[in-house]
Amino acid sequence: MEEEMESLYKNNTWELVQLPKGRKAIGCRWVYKIKKDLEGNIERFKARLVVKGYAQKPGIDFDEVFSPVVRITTIRVVLAIAVVLDLELEQLDVKTAFLHGDLDEEIFMTQTEGFIEEKKKNLVCRLNKSLYGLKQAPRCWYKRFDSFIVSLGFHRCEADHCAYFYDCKDGYFCILLLYVDDMIVAGNSMKYISTLKAQLAREFDMKDLRAVNQILGMTVIRERTERKVWLSQRHYVEKILQRFNMKNAKPVCTPFPTRLKMSSTQCPSSAEEKAVMSQVPYSSAVGCLMFAMVSTRPDIAQAVGAVSKYMANLGCDHWKVVKWILRYLRGTSGFCLCYSYDNLSCVGYVDSILRGFR
Template sequence: MKKNDVWDFVELPNGVKPVGCKWVFKTKLDPNGNIERFKARLVAKGFTQKERIDYQETFSPVSRKDSLRIVMALVAHFDLELHQMDVKTAFLNGDLYEDVFMKQPEGFMPEGQEHLVCKLKKSIYGLKQASRQWYLKFDEVMKKHGFLKNQVDQCTYLKMSGSNFTILVLYVDDILLASNSLDMLHESKRLLSHNFDMKDLGEASYVIGIEIHRDRVSGLLGLSQKAYIDRVLTRYNMQHCSPSVAPVVKGDVFGSFQCPKTEAEKAQMRMIPYASVVGSLMYAQVCTRPDIAYIFGMLGRYQTNPGLDHWKAAKKVLRYLQGTKDFKLTYRRSDNLEVVGYSDSDFAKCKDDKKSTSGSIFMLADEPISWKSHKQQLTTTSTMMAEYVAVYNATCHGMLLRNLITGLKVVDSISRPLKLYCDNSAAVNFSNSNSSTGAGLYLDTKYLFVRERVEENNLCIEYISTKVMLADPMTKGLPPKIFEEHVSKMGLCKDLMA
């Protein structure tokens, strides 16, 4: 606190109520779940702050997981240097513009000054605006020293010097640096260390709960969450469970008819940590596990009133993760450095409202960078309409990814039309046609966005057989053998293999 000049001791002005504070103690674990160190952090009781008095805006951008995977794909493809740094007490770098008064921390009151309060000068942890003020400070420093902010992901920066470049990704207080020049990488490290109190962690191996495995000789890089999955399994007493071959299989059914009907059934479910388990599955799904995207979405639909069948399905996913916790999302060099998307949909399979489920997965250099499985908002009346709505959803996200990668300025092929595969020929023909007849007449105007992108030559939609549709597991349960084949094609494997 003294080093960062966080506060001044002052008399409390009349009519002002100071914000409280408390100590928070935490055990920091290493990637293997072992105790690394014990931490004590002083935090302000931000819940007592008053809007437009103690704070104004609170929004702070957060880096997308897509950005992490895009950078990993580029690191593997170009054999880039990949290092990591940690900002010590990051939030204490943010300047505070409002007058905020805080009670003195317990155990550290200077003798004779017990009656004074702390007038905060920095955005101490716990304040509602703390994250925003830290980001604004970091952004100011980066732009001042020649880093360009990505317009899609505002926590991703690029600096170029001739043919050399450095990509920087900020995750609150964790920083990833990828560069094709070791000298430029070290220059960026010196810049960061000069402006902030940094810890240099060397070559990246573990960031935001994700383990990074790299074999530079073979040109391979893998992302896994084995330690995280082990902790989740232990938390719910599933660490010794028998593995399942798949998280969901063909024939598995979900619906509100499985929800509790009586008070006794509801009372029983209140004793079961269903919502907590689904929340734990979410982080694995979002980061490295596209293979559980569909079942995660299905389980999430019944969060408010889950039944025993839903709970059994959630435990089945945990058993699947038990058998596949060593799986790595793998990246390697490819001759095909372009973004390719796969879009799929079922038709009216939701037992509750007959809506369809869209699924998509995007690849860069033939490896996964983004995926999604979600229920469509529109009730469609044909398979073609359901598939076309899925194409629309995939197109919107694909354009976002395209713009994100364009901002990195290191992938020339991104200037070509985005290629999107669909396994429904009618939807493909409708996307590439200007006619306004048939089922397409009943679609909302916004879905014509797809045709506009095709006409502008920014999008190319092509037909592909269902047998090789990578997004198929995002929309339905499959027979175990077919599911395993799709998982392998998604880039998930137990060992890094060329």
């Protein structure tokens, strides 16, 4: 908590003022978390001050809140390009990223529990910077980072607004991907990447994670001499298996049961059946499967697409198929996506004959 407050004071996050008439101060609270690595080992204990953003009022405390993040497909494309061109791959993390955002609205917050100044108990905090919990905090951070990285000469990709590229005249180039406070930097010059790191560190409080080894719960394994990169979600799969009590289930070898056909006739027909199925964590399980599907497991795409049709009115047979997919993941948790050295030509596949196509 003291480390967090030190960071807030250093960033000049707020100033103590009298609450204006007609305005209401938003509350705040401490959130504690134990940070662990992919192996489950404790890295550190973390305390974060969070604003109770649910008390904000539109048009008064916030307006626009949308903030983009880099697409997972973009991350995979850049990793594939890095393998083919043998690029450097580095990872950075922004400490307390949301504290760097500049607020456009005037927002007042109550003083922090445990750090209330004795002689100024009647004052409130007028926020100068965004804080975690504010509805507009992600947008404020993105706007601040976007303006800074563009000022360095980077160009924003029109297809993905969290992908930036820099093309030097002397043949060097660099690609930067941003996912909230996580960054991946790929380039053909380690010297330039080091310069970029220094520029970012002067503007933001950064943590240099060196070579990429994990991103968004995906483990990145690189064999540079063999020109290969593997993407794995083994730890994520094991976590969802444990969450839905399928860790000791019997594995199956196919992602979809061949003898079972899904249809709307299997949906509940009575109020009693609907009440029973409403207790099943169907939506949560399908959501977890979707994240694995779009990240590293395209082999379950057809099966996940089939079960997602019945999210609003699921039956017992539909839940059995979801558990079947989890059993398939149980036996294939070690499967990885592999990118190896090849050319950068675009290759497409179709499952039907195209006639009259030009």
